[in-house]
Amino acid sequence: MSAEVLVSKPHYDGGAVAQGLRQEQGAPLEPPSVLATAGFRSAKYTPAEWFSGYRSLLQQAGADHFTAQTIQEESRVLRKDTEATTVQTQTDGTxxxxxxxxxxxxxxxxxxxxxxxxxxxxxxxxxxxxxxxxxxxxxxxxxxxxxxxxxxxxxxxxxxxxxxxxxxxxxxxxxxxxxxxxxxxxxxxxxxxxxxxxxxxxxxxxxxxxxxxxxxxxxxxxxxFTDKSTDTQHYPITAAMLEQMSDxxxxxxxxxxxxxxxxxxxxxxxxxxxxxxxxxxxxxxxxxxxxxxxxxxxxxxxxxxAEQMDAKIQLEMQFKETLEQIGAQERNIVALQKAIDDKDAPQRVAESRLYRRYHRPNMELCRDEPQISLEGEVREIDATLASLQQQLRDARSSLSHLEDTRMALEKDIMCKSNSLFIEREKCMTQRKLYPTISTLSGY
Missing domain, CATH: 1.20.1270 (Substrate Binding Domain Of Dnak; Chain:A; Domain 2)
Incomplete structure (x- = not known):
């Protein structure tokens, strides 16, 4: 547009110019009607204005042609450059x-x-x-x-x-x-x-x-996406979207x-x-x-x-012997008591004889052989009774000890039986449920 020339276009009447041109070439005069109105026309161009007008038009057309050609050349170059740039940019983007x-x-x-x-x-x-x-x-x-x-x-x-x-x-x-x-x-x-x-x-x-x-x-x-893709359209790029993007x-x-x-x-x-x-x-x-x-x-x-079983067996054997000893001691006590009771009659006889002979009169109260024998018999019976009674006391004490031992043995046998029941029936039976190595390893 730099070569564009702005020229003012004066207003002129083309018909008047044409009329004047015909007059110059020897055209016939205007009819009387025209001549009659000549005095009323006041806006006619002069030949100089006419020449100036079309020359200005020609000059304007030439300037417009030059400007158009310049724009066309620039557009051709620009189209070529932008097409190459656009293709290259799109290729780079792809x-x-x-x-x-x-x-x-x-x-x-x-x-x-x-x-x-x-x-x-x-x-x-x-x-x-x-x-x-x-x-x-x-x-x-x-x-x-x-x-x-x-x-x-x-x-x-x-x-x-x-x-x-x-x-x-x-x-x-x-x-x-x-x-x-x-x-x-x-x-x-x-x-x-x-x-x-x-x-x-x-x-x-x-x-x-x-x-x-x-x-x-x-x-x-x-x-x-290509230029021929039908699913493309224009989208506005907003600054908010750019702010949300990471690098x-x-x-x-x-x-x-x-x-x-x-x-x-x-x-x-x-x-x-x-x-x-x-x-x-x-x-x-x-x-x-x-x-x-x-x-x-x-x-x-x-x-x-095994130890408890052995102990239990020994205790049971001892318990059995203790029961036998208790029975024997009870029989011994009965025998001793009977022996003591049996000494009652001979003792009464001997003591009665001595008592009766103590009543002999005067010189007849003599310590003779029968007297000595009776006295010895009484002493012997007393000693025997004392011995038997002491033996009876010992036997009864022994029986009491045997009873205590029996009760202790019986209690201990019960303890051993209870322990064996706990060990064998309770504990060892449960230990049969002990898991194997693979189970303990989680398999």
């Missing part, structure tokens, strides 16, 4: 979208790989946790057996209520089971915590993977942080499994120790039962 798709696919694949690893680790840890829980549940049976054995043995009577080797082995068994349970509970807590961390990390990776999956689909759709470094850092977290939890899961391998060896050893301790307790029970 290329960048393709590179972006590759980046998203790479990160998405890495996320998916770690999601699979975390899922595998979590599944393995869940199986480990179930096995440990089964092993922990399995320890409840031997613990209940050992505690019940101690409780039953606390109901032993009298002298049998002793802290023997069986009780020592049972206490060792209880302590060993508690140690195993503490190890199992600690390991279960660690596994449960790691499972939760794995699940949280897996969920974060899945959210990131889902976002990248959606972004990949959108960018793939954008990459397929490339933060986008990369977000995914890298998730992957680092996944690496950390995977390593923790691996370390936990390695630790469990060690703990599994320890658990297997302690499980074997439990079975060995169970065998020790069973052996102690058998030995104790």
């Amino acid at each position: 290329r960048l979208l393709g590179e972006r798709l590759q980046d998203i696919h790479r990160w998405k694949s890495e996320l998916q790989e770690h999601i699979g690893r975390l899922l595998s680790d979590t599944t393995a840890l869940q199986a480990l946790k179930m096995r440990l829980e089964r092993a922990l549940d399995a320890t409840e049976t031997p613990f209940a057996i050992a505690v019940d054995n101690l409780t039953c043995r606390s109901r032993r009577l009298g002298p049998d209520l002793v802290r023997d080797c069986v009780e020592e082995e049972l206490l060792k068994e209880v302590d060993l089971i508690r140690n195993v349970q503490a190890l199992l509970k600690r390991t279960i807590d660690q596994v449960a915590t790691q499972i939760k961390l794995n699940r949280d990390t897996k969920q974060a990776l899945e959210f990131d993977w889902s976002d990248k999956y959606e972004a990949y689909a959108l960018d793939l759709q954008c990459g397929r 490339v470094p933060s986008w990369i850092k977000f995914t890298q942080d998730n992957l680092h977290r996944a690496f950390r939890e995977e390593k923790a899961s691996k370390d936990l499994r390695l630790e469990h391998c060690f703990n599994q060896t320890v658990l297997l050893d302690t499980t074997k120790d439990l079975r060995v301790q169970c065998s020790n307790v069973d052996q102690a029970f058998l030995q104790r039962c």
Whole structure:
């Protein structure tokens, strides 16, 4: 438009110009009617104005033509440049979208790989946790057996209520089971915590993977857009949308942080499994120790039962002999009492004879041979009675002691029977329910 020339266009009458032109070329004069009105025309152009008018028009047309040609050339160059620029820009945009798709696919694949690893680790840890829980549940049976054995043995009577080797082995068994349970509970807590961390990390990776999956689909759709696509339209780009967008470094850092977290939890899961391998060896050893301790307790029970059985047999034999001695002593007491009673008549006879002879008169009261014999007989009978009565007292005292011994033996035999019932019928019967090594290991 710089070459455009602005020229004022004066108003002129074309008919008047044409009329004047015909007059110059020798045209006939106007009719009288025209001449009659000549005095009333006041707006006629002069030839100079006429020439100036069309020359100005020609000049304007030339300027317009030049301006149009200039604009046309500039438009042609601009169309060519903008078309090339637009094609190049669109090509670059398509290329960048393709590179972006590759980046998203790479990160998405890495996320998916770690999601699979975390899922595998979590599944393995869940199986480990179930096995440990089964092993922990399995320890409840031997613990209940050992505690019940101690409780039953606390109901032993009298002298049998002793802290023997069986009780020592049972206490060792209880302590060993508690140690195993503490190890199992600690390991279960660690596994449960790691499972939760794995699940949280897996969920974060899945959210990131889902976002990248959606972004990949959108960018793939954008990459397929061409100038001939029918599903494109104009959309206004607002500043609010630009403010919500993240930059490339933060986008990369977000995914890298998730992957680092996944690496950390995977390593923790691996370390936990390695630790469990060690703990599994320890658990297997302690499980074997439990079975060995169970065998020790069973052996102690058998030995104790054998000792109690021997003691019971000896007590029963002694009880039988004591009963026989009681019977013999009772018969002896009866015999002694009869012997004492039997001495009553001879004693009365001898004493009566002495008494009667004491009434002999004067010199007849002589200590003769019969007198001496009677006196000796009375003394002998008295001595015999004293001896028999002392023997009777001793026999009765012995019988009393025998009765006390019988009662003590009977009570001790009852204690031994009660202890044997507790040991064999209660404790050893329950110990047959002791779980196997595989059960204690959680299989």
